[in-house]
Amino acid sequence: MTSLNFETIFQSKIDDETKIEPKDWMPDAYRKTLIRQISQHAHSEIVGMLPEGNWITRAPSLRRKLILLAKVQDEAGHGLYLYSAAETLGADRDDLVQQLLTGKAKYSSIFNYPTLNWADIGAIGWLVDGAAIMNQVMLTRTSYGPYARAMVRICKEESFHQRQGYEIMIAMAKGSPEQKAMAQDSLNRWWWPSLMMFGPSDSESTHSDQALKWKIKRKSNDELRQQFVDVTVPQAEYLGLTVPDPALHWNEARDHYDFGEINWDEFWSVVKGNGPCNRQRLQARVKAYEDGAWVRDAAIAYAEKKEQRKLAPEAAVKAA
Amino acid sequence: MKNTWPLWEVFIRSKSGLSHKHVGSLHASDAEMAVENARDLYTRRNEGVSIWVVESKHITASDPDDSDPLFEPAKDKIYRHPTFYSVPDEVTHM
Ligand SMILES: [Fe+2]
Ligand SMILES: [Fe+2]
Numbered sequence: 001m002t003s004l005n006f007e008t009i010f011q012s013k014i015d016d017e018t019k020i021e022p023k024d025w026m027p028d029a030y031r032k033t034l035i036r037q038i039s040q041h042a043h044s045e046i047v048g049m050l051p052e053g054n055w056i057t058r059a060p061s062l063r064r065k066l067i068l069l070a071k072v073q074d075e076a077g078h079g080l081y082l083y084s085a086a087e088t089l090g091a092d093r094d095d096l097v098q099q100l101l102t103g104k105a106k107y108s109s110i111f112n113y114p115t116l117n118w119a120d121i122g123a124i125g126w127l128v129d130g131a132a133i134m135n136q137v138m139l140t141r142t143s144y145g146p147y148a149r150a151m152v153r154i155c156k157e158e159s160f161h162q163r164q165g166y167e168i169m170i171a172m173a174k175g176s177p178e179q180k181a182m183a184q185d186s187l188n189r190w191w192w193p194s195l196m197m198f199g200p201s202d203s204e205s206t207h208s209d210q211a212l213k214w215k216i217k218r219k220s221n222d223e224l225r226q227q228f229v230d231v232t233v234p235q236a237e238y239l240g241l242t243v244p245d246p247a248l249h250w251n252e253a254r255d256h257y258d259f260g261e262i263n264w265d266e267f268w269s270v271v272k273g274n275g276p277c278n279r280q281r282l283q284a285r286v287k288a289y290e291d292g293a294w295v296r297d298a299a300i301a302y303a304e305k306k307e308q309r310k311l312a313p314e315a316a317v318k319a320a
Numbered sequence: 321m322k323n324t325w326p327l328w329e330v331f332i333r334s335k336s337g338l339s340h341k342h343v344g345s346l347h348a349s350d351a352e353m354a355v356e357n358a359r360d361l362y363t364r365r366n367e368g369v370s371i372w373v374v375e376s377k378h379i380t381a382s383d384p385d386d387s388d389p390l391f392e393p394a395k396d397k398i399y400r401h402p403t404f405y406s407v408p409d410e411v412t413h414m
Contacts, residue, residue, distance in 0.1 A: 023384045070364075077361055084345045087327065093347060150344070157365075299349035300324060306350060 014215050019145040022088040030214055033207065034144055035089050036105075037216065039096045042082035043107035046100070047281050049075045051115040052124060060118060067164050068121065074157045081150040088146045101286050109267070110193050112275030119172045119179075119186035125165015127187075127194040127232065133158050134228050135198070143215040166235065173239040180240075187236065188244045195259075196267045198225040204264075229257045327376040328354040330361075332368035340372050348373075 006025045013020065020026055049072045056072065059065035083093055099105035110128055115121065136158060140151040172183035199205060199221040211217040219227075229248075236243050247260030269275070325347040331340035343362045348354035354373040362368065382390055398404050407414050 021384070023381060025385070074364070077364065080346060080361055081344055087345065093327075146344075153344075296325065296349075299353065303350035303353075 011213075014143050014213075019148065020143055021145045029210070030216075031089050033211065033214075033216060034147065035086055035091045037211075038082050038086040038089075038147055039091065039099070040106050040108075042079045042086065042096070043100045043105055044111065045075050045079035045082060047107045047111045047285065048128075050281055050284055051111055051113070051277075052121060054115050055118065055121050058118070059121075064168070071125070071161050071164060074161065078154050078157070081153055082147075085144075085146040085150045089144075097289070101282070101289055103273070103282060106271065108197060109270040109275060110197050112270050112277045112281060113189070113193050114277050116189075117182050117186060119168070119182040120190070122165050122168030122172060122183065123186040123190040125161050125163075126169050126235070127165075127190050128197070129158055129161040129165060130232060131194045131197045131228050133162060134224050138217065138219050138224065141215075141218055169239055169241075173241055183239065184241050187241050191244050192262065192266075193270075195225055195229070195262055196270075198222070198228070200264070200267070201262075226256055229259050233257055325349045328358075328373045329376050329379060330354075330358040331372040331374075332358075332362055333370035333372075334368055336369060340370065343367075345376060351375075 007027055010020070010024075010026060010030075013024075020030075052068060052072050052075075056065060056068055059068050083096060086096060087093055096105070100107065110131075115124070133155065136151050136155050140148055140155055142148045142151065169183055172179045174180075202208060202220045202222045205221055208217070208220060212220070233243060233248065245260045247258065249258055251258045270278070273279075326349075327345050328348055328351075329345050330343050332343050333340045346354065346357050346361055348357050351373060355371050358371045358373055363371070394400075
């Protein structure tokens with residue numbers, strides 16, 4: 001069979017909603033796109049632990065601390081599910097990690113913003129996990145089987161993340177004037193970066209068409225962003241907080257909210273590495289990796305020793 | 321040094337009475353650690369009562385390109401299904 005035939009069969013499977021599985025034939029570009037997207041997604045989960053980890057020791061109560069610990073641990077889990085999905089495409093885990101640590105691979109820019117006050121932990125759960133959920137719910141129907149299955153697991157865990165964040169926002173917004181001001185300040189800082197999480201607008205997005213044709217994505221960046229604005233604005237209203245966008249208003253005719261233009265200069269500047277925390281985040285990951293090296297080596301040495309004992313118990317005893 | 325912890329496939333029995341089901345994979349230096357990591361990674365919300373791990377390299381899979389010759393022969397043997405046979409309405413418990 002020619003590769004053209006393979007490609008036709010591949011596309012017709014996609015069109016019929018048959019999932020692509022690891023050993024199935026797939027175009028090189030499909031494999032590459034998925035490895036890039038899934039590993040970037042994995043990196044985002046891992047780096048995403050840092051801004052929230054910043055508040056674990058300073059959570060205002062034991063209850064909040066337990067919840068935040070569980071959430072951050074979930075994010076580590078999400079990263080691992082995703083690396084595992086990328087490996088089914090033939091990617092090497094260590095290569096992927098190296099790409100992150102050397103700055104070659106990207107992760108979601110949202111995690112390059114700092115967490116300045118406790119309300120930020122609320123805003124992250126509510127807005128950042130909320131925006132991630134929009135994207136991830138769509139990805140439960142992505143065409144690549146292992147990616148879709150990882151997303152189903154992740155989505156099941158995400159809704160607790162968003163609810164615990166919103167609960168923090170309620171506590172702050174209905175609290176003292178100072179607490180309410182903190183909640184408003186945090187919404188002011190996280191609103192626009194959350195909208196940027198959906199990526200460049202459709203007219204600028206280079207990979208979008210092919211990704212839609214292959215059903216890697218099933219909705220465009222702008223569609224997802226609109227969906228997010230539509231569900232989130234009433235949630236902000238319930239909190240009695242003001243969304244920091246003077247252009248925001250309900251458009252009866254469109255049956256959607258209209259909203260202001262995103263500051264794309266800021267978006268690209270953070271993507272290129274000049275956000276408030278890009279360097280700090282990468283340094284933290286590199287340090288964690290290097291500090292953990294002896295643990296990884298020791299575990300291998302221990303596993304080898306145990307293996308040798310199993311093979312030749314007497315020799316091992318003599319050597320010891 | 322390059323991280324050489326091997327890859328393990330993880331299977332979870334969600335409750336007694338059900339089979340173990342593949343849930344994903346992870347890296348671990350040995351089988352014992354693979355079970356511990358699987359506990360932390362795949363059963364944080366009571367998803368399981370039992371875990372199997374097997375090093376990925378020990379799994380032999382059928383080739384999807386061979387799926388026609390492998391599975392086609394079963395397709396035309398419709399007489400293996402009960403619906404192939406007609407039973408008179410008067411006959412019950414069958
Ligand atoms: Fe996550
Ligand atoms: Fe999350």
